[in-house]
Amino acid sequence: MIKIYAPASIGNIGVGFDILGAAIKPINGYFLGDLITIKLSQNFQLNNRGIFSNQLPINNQHNIVWKCWSKFCKKIKKNIPVSIILEKNLPIGSGLGSSACSIVATLVAINEIFNTPLNSKELLLLMGEVEGEISGGIHYDNVAPSYLGGIQLILEDYNIISQKIPHFKNWFWIIAWPGIKLSTAEARKILPNNYTRDICIKNSRYLASFIHASYTNQSNLAAKYMQEFIAEPYRSKLLPNFLKNKEKIKKLGAISCGISGSGPTIFAISENIKIAQKISLWLTKNYLQNDTGFVHICYIDTKGARKIG
Known part of the structure; x- marks a missing residue:
């Protein structure tokens, strides 16, 4: 069994529309982001928990987690069933990268349980693809910082999607x-x-x-x-x-x-x-x-x- 946490993020951070994003963590240690617990199973199972789980669709096939699993299986050309618990700690439509948190945590967890068939670049490309289907266009300013941490500058080159830039530690x-x-x-x-x-x-x-x-x-x-x-x-x-x-x-x-x-x-x-x-x-x-x-x-x-x- 594997448990993955993906933090919330601030897209744009004011000055960088669609090309800057910052991962954030509360100073009190609160998990401001989504958690995914995953294990191998006989068939696909998804259980939603967390304070904002009531905002998620009842039909699992409309859930981002299922979409991530489905796309990942197509990517590696294998259908491996898993049991997943999504702890939804971010509200949908909040501007804090709620969908990105679910996408990042789920794809990292699936990649881990499947013995990492995708490298970090392939995984980030897949994250952007799933995010694009939800928001109407591929953009990495939430998935990149949530996945890689720090403040990310989105280059969106096929070989280098994003790179971390310095941040002010006293902010x-x-x-x-x-x-x-x-x-x-x-x-x-x-x-x-x-x-x-x-x-x-x-x-x-x-x-x-x-x-x-x-x-x-x-x-x-x-x-x-x-x-x-x-x-x-x-x-x-x-x-x-x-x-x-x-x-x-x-x-x-x-x-x-x-x-x-x-x-x-x-x-x-x-x-x-x-x-x-x-x-x-x-x-x-x-x-x-x-x-x-x-x-x-x-x-x-x-x-x-x-x-x-």
């Missing part, structure tokens, strides 16, 4: 999911088909500046350029009072604030734990829409998917 990432759902497909539909030259140049300048600051260890410069002009101006309308909340969070001392993935989760960054706690408390009181919402203070998860126990 606290505060994430807040308000308790409502927002599908990636819906959040993509709201984006325009064309952008002006000025916007494209500005976005490129900010992204290049952030990457440069990350490699030269300039924390303030990196935070300053964590702004995004492709999606946030449009997606901000889908989130509860995003602009007002962003303004308040920065007044509390955040050095940056943005939308996690396609939302509705938002993130803020602080270099001071006391300020991070103040922001966390304020978000808990003002951004959460119901009792299912949550706020966590996180570090960057450098490990990615791994065995548990």
